[in-house]
Amino acid sequence: MTDEATAFVPGHVTGFFSVHPADDPTEAGSRGAGLTLTDGVEVTVRPADETAVYLDDTSIEMPPVERVCSALGVSARVTATTDLPVGSGFGVSGAMALGTALTANAVFDAELSENELVTLAHGAEVQSGTGLGDVVAQARGGLPIRLEPGAPPAGTLDGIPARTRVEYLAFGELSTETVIGGDTDALSQAGTEALSRVVAEPTLPQFMYASRRFAREAGLLTERVRDTIVDVSEAGGEASMAMLGQTVFALESGLSDAGYDPAVCETHHAGASLVAGGRE
Numbered sequence: 624m625t626d627e628a629t630a631f632v633p634g635h636v637t638g639f640f641s642v643h644p645a646d647d648p649t650e651a652g653s654r655g656a657g658l659t660l661t662d663g664v665e666v667t668v669r670p671a672d673e674t675a676v677y678l679d680d681t682s683i684e685m686p687p688v689e690r691v692c693s694a695l696g697v698s699a700r701v702t703a704t705t706d707l708p709v710g711s712g713f714g715v716s717g718a719m720a721l722g723t724a725l726t727a728n729a730v731f732d733a734e735l736s737e738n739e740l741v742t743l744a745h746g747a748e749v750q751s752g753t754g755l756g757d758v759v760a761q762a763r764g765g766l767p768i769r770l771e772p773g774a775p776p777a778g779t780l781d782g783i784p785a786r787t788r789v790e791y792l793a794f795g796e797l798s799t800e801t802v803i804g805g806d807t808d809a810l811s812q813a814g815t816e817a818l819s820r821v822v823a824e825p826t827l828p829q830f831m832y833a834s835r836r837f838a839r840e841a842g843l844l845t846e847r848v849r850d851t852i853v854d855v856s857e858a859g860g861e862a863s864m865a866m867l868g869q870t871v872f873a874l875e876s877g878l879s880d881a882g883y884d885p886a887v888c889e890t891h892h893a894g895a896s897l898v899a900g901g902r903e
Contacts, residue, residue, distance in 0.1 A: 627669040628729040629898040630722040633764060633891035634660035634707045635714035635757045636791070637866040638834030639841075641814030642755060642807040643772035648746040652772035653755035655814055656821050656830055658872070659764050660789060662888040664705040664715055665898070666722025668730050671700040678703045678719070687720035687754075690747035697731045699723070706886070710796035712868025717757030720744040721895050729897060737762070738775040745774035764894035766830070768821060783825045786892065790878040790885035794847050795869040813840035827861075827874060834863035845869050854881040 640655030674692045676685040677700070688701050701723050707713040724740040727733065735743070745758040759778050760767040766783035817833035835852065838844050844852075848864050851871045855862035860877025864870065871878065878885040 624670070624732055625730050627667055628726040629665060629667045630725040630895060631663055631665050631898055632718035632722045632761050632895040633663040634705075634718065634888075635760045636660065636712060636789075636870075636872050637714075637756065637760075638830055638863055639814050639817035639837035640756060640769075640866060641811035641818065645773070648749040649742050650773040650777045651749050651755070652745065652759070652769070652774070652778060653814075654769050654772055654818055655756060656766070656768045656783070656818065656833075657760055658766050658789060659761060659891040659894070660713070660888050661891045662705075662707055662713075662886065663891065664703050664707065664718035664722060666719055666726055667702045668723060668726035669700045669702075670730060671698050674698050674701070676701045676703075676719075678709070679705065685716065685719055686751035687716050687744070687747040688723045690750060691720050691723045691744055692727060694743055694747065695724075695727050695731065695733055697727055699727055699730070708793035708868070708870070710868065711793040712797070712865030712870045714754065714757030714761060716751070716753040717744070717748050718761055718895070720747050721758050721761055725895060725897055742774035745778075762894045764891050766827075766890060768818070768825065770818075770822070781822075781825070783821070783827060783830060785827050786890050787827060788875050788887065788889050789872060790876065790887050791865070791870055791872040792851065792878055792883055792885045793868060793870040794845075797843075797867045797869055810841040810843075813837050831861040831863055831874065838864040838866075843867070851878075851881075851883070854883075857881070
């Protein structure tokens with residue numbers, strides 16, 4: 624056992640998805656595609672008398688993290704920091720669940736493999752209703768394509784072989800639980816069609832086109848998000864909506880060229896990992 628451990632988990636923006644429920648939460652999830660980001664979440668775990676979760680020094684309720692600790696049979700103080708907007712489509716809850724699994728495994732000598740930890744975190748997120756595919760994407764990194772739902776070994780992933788600068792602008796939150804807990808038939812049909820397009824042509828332009836079409840066909844576009852995407856297009860750029868949040872993300876300098884003042888990062892070339900030396 625060690626005193627503490629720290630992990631970095633990349634943020635994840637989903638461009639499109641379809642919902643695939645199952646009795647086993649580790650087999651449930653989503654199919655779709657997205658981008659992992661160099662902007663992410665740093666998670667530190669220390670032993671504690673009872674589990675407590677903090678995000679940017681504020682005590683919060685985070686059911687996926689609490690489920691991970693419970694499944695491992697440990698009590699921990701989980702501290703997360705991030706520059707990403709919370710509840711705006713960046714996979715912060717999934718990142719915290721996965722980061723907790725990785726760090727708690729190290730701190731408490733649980734001796735689980737990477738796939739076992741990803742499965743644990745994915746199942747906790749699905750059970751909590753806070754996400755369906757962020758964890759497996761964040762574990763892989765890059766530009767992941769989720770071909771089959773669920774965690775390893777059920778979930779199957781591929782990727783778009785590219786790297787890019789990413790700009791984003793968040794206007795507010797959308798409830799993931801409300802969207803994925805309702806009638807998702809039309810959404811899933813649009814997501815299945817989007818995935819077919821990207822599998823046939825796994826490129827960034829096709830991903831952005833499929834994402835914009837999905838947002839429109841799934842009925843998720845808000846007026847402000849739609850207007851911003853149009854502004855980027857008219858300025859010659861590529862933009863779409865992050866799932867699920869009132870957030871616009873653009874490739875390269877798309878939002879800047881359209882006159883906005885976005886946050887800037889890049890796609891992350893690797894998945895979640897422990898940070899050498901722990902937190903400073």
